[in-house]
Amino acid sequence: MNNKFLLSILLLTIFITTACAQKLIPVSKGWSNNSVNAVVFRQNSLVTRSDTQIVAFYTTEGKLALGKRHINGDSFLINESKYDGNVKDAHNCISIMLDGDGYIHVSWDHHGHPLRYARSIAPYSLELGPKTEMTGQNESNVTYPQFFKMPDGNLVFMFRDGQSGKGNLVMNKYDIKTQKWSQIQSNLIDGEGKRNAYWQACLDNKGVIHVSWVWRETWDVSTNHDMCYARSKDGGVSWENSKGEQYHLPINAASAEYAAKIPQKSELINQTSMTTNDAGEPVIASYWREQGSDIPQYHIISLVDGKWIVKDLGFRKQAFSLSGGGTKRIPISRPQIVAKSTKKGNIYYLIFRDEERGAKVSIAELKDSGKCKISDLTDFTVGSWEPSFDTELWKDKGLLQIFVQRVEQVDAEGTANFEPQMVYVLEVK
Template sequence: MKRRAASTVAVDDVWAGHPVGFDLLTAESRQFVAYYDAERRLTVAQRDLDDDEWTRTHLDERIGWDSHNDIVAAVDSAGHLHVSGNMHVDPLVYFRSTEPLDATTLRRVDGLVGRDEDAVTYPTFLDGPGGDLVFMYRDGGSGDGRRLLNAYDPETETWRRLLDEPLLDGRGEMNAYPTGPVRGPDGDYHLAWVWRDTPDAATNHDLSYARSSNLVDWVRADGRALELPITADDGAVVDPVPAGEGLLNSNVAVGFDAAGRPVISYHRHDADGDTQVYDARLDGGGPDGDSSSATDAASAGDWTVSQVSDWDYCWEFGGHGTLDDEILVDPVRVADDRLVQTFWHAEYGPGRWVLDPEMLAVEGADVPWHGLSEELRRPTAGGEYEVQWVADSATGTEQGEDTRTYALRWETLPANRDRAREGRPEPTTLRLYAFE
């Protein structure tokens, strides 16, 4: 189905030297955009939905050349705005507004709970049970990291540890890279992760899974309780992919089928050494893959594992720093009463698989899947520039009888292993699109 851009509003000229995550948040009748402007300044722009003019607030932070330094934003139950970002094993960077829904009142807050905040990466805001605001982050580095969760009290404007122990802990030997927690149709939080032994991306291994009803009590796929912190020895593995076999932390996705069953998508090498996409579904069925690791996965829970792609291509990645992606895989989801999954491949291009709802086998493919015009899909800055998109952190905003979906679009040079480039890349324009 063709997606029509109902309107577009220019936000600002932005830093384009490398890709890094911006954030878009719609809250009530106001929108917030958190980004790095053309001068590399951490900036938050706000507008009312019926106004095309932005009010911009520049915060006392500037990005270098690190694509890990994503920005995240959230609004708590009292309406105060929270912003965090520009960290890769750095001291905590966090701002909170003093007035509801007003980015111009953002102020730096030096700490949350006052400990384990000197080597922060991957800030994430979560909607906790009962509407609580939860902040998750990594303390430590790639070969030695822990995931910690804090909870916010809007009445006292203070943070506390949600968990007495880390959620995931590499015990000084490795680091977990999680996707989620993602709240499913069942109301539970679903978490998938891989372990990595060193900063080298080739050392990812052991796709794993756990779920929780409250972000505090966690269980394995088979319902057995997990003691915190979860470690590599806790029997939560879905597919025991060895290091060096094509498993990548940034390409793990958590989706759900029409019955609400969680589906974990990832890629790894097949028996011929080619890189393929696999879908693992928690459903009580047996494995349906041709790899020995898929067969072994049955012992970790009731998983059906299916090889989805059939590519004659091997992505041999490794080393330090942010990779320039050659494969991207999105979560399995239901669209137009069909089970679908979108992907992008450096050799084969973009597409969307239509999956058999029970066997997860490919029944057909849609190309192009995106429904976007050529003008929106292709970079206009020329040279090596790539298009970046960020969806609204909110689920959508109702305006009378119309519900529109919002997204940000801008263009950057590709990832460069977090190394500086010569010269000053030209900025590009960040635009907000409303689709209907």
């Protein structure tokens, strides 16, 4: 362990309070010359089990670091690991999860690379063991690693095998009893060598796995199109559409259920987020431009009484266009979404960043009635940040805590000359 990182970030009781009376807990300064610490598809950047919260980030030198705190604590204990990543590529993010026994699982530094995976040496330990394979299958060309915890404490791991415009979705399962990985699906969603699926996934309160995705035909983001859906009630083994009809695997463009038809060149972004309400109905958040308009808007696609409903939130005023490859510098972030069910109906919270609002951390509260209220959660800019949050803390306790760091992204995988910025956990009241 590196002693300079084995310290609580003793800003003591400097609780930085925003204009909306939210609370920021400082973690440590980290790499901020691009958005690798703050991309939306980190699953997860923060994770809590019992009363311990774990955070992961790249340090100012590009080292993989882990931190932990008591969930009511005001500072993090930080440990810089022996591992690093190519932080100049914003795809190469760190994803973490705590299994049912408290071990930390970490996967990092992927953009068409062999699998990088390690596990903590003991429950809640910040020290990682050796880098190992999982199953040894489909692990040579990995991108977008994501962990999900099942109700029994076992884990599901999803990643892309292949490349943009030509890739497949792979799923592995970790058994906490045997402490071993097995492969559930070697090719759940098949691009057929012509396209690939950019997905987002979630687990509902019954352990059903929900996956939605856009198709992309080439490396060019402008070829994103449509929104598809599938779910699994048996941990990823078998899959069905929203009507309960079984898919013949792998799912492809012809057999997929389309929740929304969205043409290419609609400024449709890939890899956003989804959630479910208490009834297990899926809700997908994204953004795109409606035909006849030049302004991309946030949208929510939801399954209501067996029918897909698309809501255009419609509050944005500025136009922009998406095209090309690499990590783009975009004036708005991809959104995260969470849901809360009440006696009066469902409330959805869309977390985002928009240059129209000063590039702050913002949240839109949307009710079933269609009423939308928008507020800012910080009074400072976060640059090119995208939201990720503690999914397990939200599921278990209904507490929303967001990973926040100001970062700057140069278009098409560039890096800025930007001084290291503090990583925070934003506790939303």
